[in-house]
Amino acid sequence: MADGIAPALPELMDQHGRRKRKLRLSVTDRCNLRCAYCMPEHPTWLPRGDLLTIEELLRLTALFVMHLGITNVRLTGGEPTLRRGLPELIEGLQLLRPQGLQRISMTSNGTRLAELAPALKAAGLDDLNISIDARDPALFQKLTRGPIEPVLEGIAAAQTAGLPFKLNAVVIRDYNDSEIEALAGWAFEQDVELRFIEFMPLDNAQQWSRERVVTESEILQRLGTRFGAVEKLPRTASPATEYILGGHHRLGIITTVSDPFCGSCDRVRMTAVGELFACLFSAKGTQLRDALRAGEPDAALLAMIRGGVWSKEAGFAAPRGYVERPITMHRLGG
Amino acid sequence: MNIEIQFWGVTARLAGSERRRLSLTESATVADAIELLRSDAALATELPRCAYAVGADLVAPNHSLSEGDELSVLPPVSGG
Numbered sequence: 236m237a238d239g240i241a242p243a244l245p246e247l248m249d250q251h252g253r254r255k256r257k258l259r260l261s262v263t264d265r266c267n268l269r270c271a272y273c274m275p276e277h278p279t280w281l282p283r284g285d286l287l288t289i290e291e292l293l294r295l296t297a298l299f300v301m302h303l304g305i306t307n308v309r310l311t312g313g314e315p316t317l318r319r320g321l322p323e324l325i326e327g328l329q330l331l332r333p334q335g336l337q338r339i340s341m342t343s344n345g346t347r348l349a350e351l352a353p354a355l356k357a358a359g360l361d362d363l364n365i366s367i368d369a370r371d372p373a374l375f376q377k378l379t380r381g382p383i384e385p386v387l388e389g390i391a392a393a394q395t396a397g398l399p400f401k402l403n404a405v406v407i408r409d410y411n412d413s414e415i416e417a418l419a420g421w422a423f424e425q426d427v428e429l430r431f432i433e434f435m436p437l438d439n440a441q442q443w444s445r446e447r448v449v450t451e452s453e454i455l456q457r458l459g460t461r462f463g464a465v466e467k468l469p470r471t472a473s474p475a476t477e478y479i480l481g482g483h484h485r486l487g488i489i490t491t492v493s494d495p496f497c498g499s500c501d502r503v504r505m506t507a508v509g510e511l512f513a514c515l516f517s518a519k520g521t522q523l524r525d526a527l528r529a530g531e532p533d534a535a536l537l538a539m540i541r542g543g544v545w546s547k548e549a550g551f552a553a554p555r556g557y558v559e560r561p562i563t564m565h566r567l568g569g
Numbered sequence: 570m571n572i573e574i575q576f577w578g579v580t581a582r583l584a585g586s587e588r589r590r591l592s593l594t595e596s597a598t599v600a601d602a603i604e605l606l607r608s609d610a611a612l613a614t615e616l617p618r619c620a621y622a623v624g625a626d627l628v629a630p631n632h633s634l635s636e637g638d639e640l641s642v643l644p645p646v647s648g649g
Contacts, residue, residue, distance in 0.1 A: 433578060435643060443622055445641060448577060452587065476582075490578040490644070 241541035246304035247503065249513065249544050257307040258299050259504040262292065262318040268344050269380040270368065272405065272434070276380070286507045289320040291527055293327040295509065295536070300331045302537055305503075309340040313507070316347035325358035342366070342403075346381065348389030352396040363400035365390060369414045370421050378411060390427070401428045401487075406449045415454055416461050423462070423484040430475045430487035451476070451488045458486065503544055513544045570595055570636040572602065578644040580619060583611045593634065599623075600630035602640055619644050 241248075247255035264281050266274060287295070299305040308328060315321060328339050338361050345365040348355075355363075367386055369375040375383035393400050404411070404418050415431070422429035431454055435443065455478065459465045463481030470476060475487030504512040509524030521543030526536055574589045581587045593601055599621050607613045621628050622641040634640065 435578060443620075443627060443641075443643065444625060445575075445577075445622075450577070450581065450587065452581070490582065 241538070241544070243538075243541065247299070247541065247544050254304070255501055255503050255513075255544060256305060257309065257502045258296065258305045259309045259311050259502060260292065260296065261311045261313065261505065261507045262286075262315045262321065262324065263313040263507050265317045266312055266314040266344070267317060267346055267381060268314070270378060271410075272407065281508060285524075287509045287524055287527075289324050289327065291509065291524065292324055295505065295523060295527065296328065297331055297334070298533060298536055298540065299503075300336045301334045302533070303540065304335070306335055306337040307340065308336065308338070309342060311342050314344050314346070315341055316343055316351050321351070322354040322358040325355060325360050329359045338362070340364070343389075344379075345386040345389035345393075347385070349385060349392040352389070352392040352398055356396040356398045360398060363393060363398055364403050365393070365400050366403050366405070367418070368404050369411045370417045371414060374411065374414060390425075394427075401430055403430050403432055403489075405432045405434050406454065407434045408447045408449050410447070412449045415449075415457055419458055419462065419480075419484070419486060422486075423480075428485060428487065430489055432489045451490050454488060511540060511543045570597065570634070572634055572636070572638045572640055574602070574606065575639055575641045577641060580612065580615060580642045580644050583615055584609065585611070591640075597634050598630065599628055599632045599634065599640065602634065603630065606642075615644065616642070 249255075263286065264278075266278075268274075269276050269278075296305075296308060300308075310321070310324070312318070318324075325339060328336060339359065340362050341355070341360055342364045343366070345367065348363075348365070365386070367375075367383075367390075368378055369383070372383045375381075375386075390400070390402070402418075402422055404414070406412055406415060418431075419429060433448065433451055433454070435448060455465050458480055462484055466479040468477040468479060473487070475489045478486050478488070480486055505523070506512070506520065508522075509527065510520030510522050512520045521539055523536060523539060526539060570593055572591050572593060574584075574591055576584045576587050576589070589606075591602055591605060593605065603616050603621070607616055620643040621630070621632075622643060623632065623634070623638050627643075
């Protein structure tokens with residue numbers, strides 16, 4: 236098969252044979268927090284008219300599910316709960332379950348869940364990841380420029396609504412590593428699943444800062460001292476390595492978020508303006524919105540999607556050394 | 570010459586430790602170090618996808634190594 240010409244298969248595949256099953260759908264670039272590793276403190280938001288409408292999001296997602304074998308959709312942002320019509324979007328996605336959609340997930344900062352959790356549950360959201368990088372209110376405020384109370388209320392609301400969720404904490408030295416024990420202790424008390432994410436500051440093309448990495452072994456050593464024996468559970472399909480601490484506390488650690496195994500990467504990402512990114516490090520996305528708005532038929536859109544994914548490069552840093560990411564995390568949704 | 574490899578993220582798990590000493594010929598490059606590390610089957614498939622750094626600088630495979638360098642093996646993007 237020549238480069239750049241994607242075969243019209245009933246699944247989404249790149250030229251390295253990687254089959255795509257997961258779609259990360261950014262529904263807005265807006266966020267009400269300002270975490271330093273994700274977003275500039277004074278971001279400029281995209282004009283609302285540039286964002287895909289709920290109907291457009293549903294039409295494109297339907298193509299991915301019905302014709303391209305996508306089985307999992309994760310709603311991201313920005314902060315997805317800031318998107319108007321989010322419950323309606325999730326309701327619309329339910330219609331795709333008979334067509335092969337198996338799981339509808341969301342990654343959220345939790346700030347609006349107190350208000351939205353019941354509606355999201357009723358709309359058919361399957362599960363949530365909630366980010367919480369500190370438990371100490373003053374530090375949380377410092378890191379995110381927002382108060383922690385709405386997040387704690389949101390977590391409680393998710394529990395009450397019966398929405399399954401996991402808490403995610405990115406760990407960075409001299410940023411929030413002082414919170415490792417407090418976050419774990421609190422999560423154990425609440426009996427909620429917490430995962431620490433080992434951060435590697437690789438966003439910058441020239442440098443990386445080893446001093447800021449808190450490794451999995453350091454996290455475990457510290458938690459072992461506080462909570463007792465660390466027992467490693469067998470690996471599962473989850474990106475986290477799971478541990479049991481002190482006999483009964485469950486904890487996960489994610490050492491590499493974007494799937495350490497690029498060779499088996501099964502994700503594609505679409506921004507809120509309808510750009511398809513086959514890889515976090517893709518130099519540019521495939522713009523689907525304009526074709527959609529120009530009235531292109533499904534067949535033409537499918538050809539664009541297949542072409543964009545097919546030409547995905549082989550993996551991180553391949554083939555020409557480090558690739559600077561052209562788009563910031565808050566637009567791409569992680 | 571001798572250099573020190575530092576494995577980060579998932580590569581530390583695959584390597585079975587966070588550090589490893591490597592003996593290379595004089596004038597060896599990062600690519601030579603990678604080639605030697607690839608004889609470790611657990612790491613072989615992961616290494617081509619990693620980025621490499623000496624000190625705080627990301628380096629290309631043709632970067633020349635010096636005695637005592639610390640070469641960091643960085644798996645695909647983490648965090649966020």
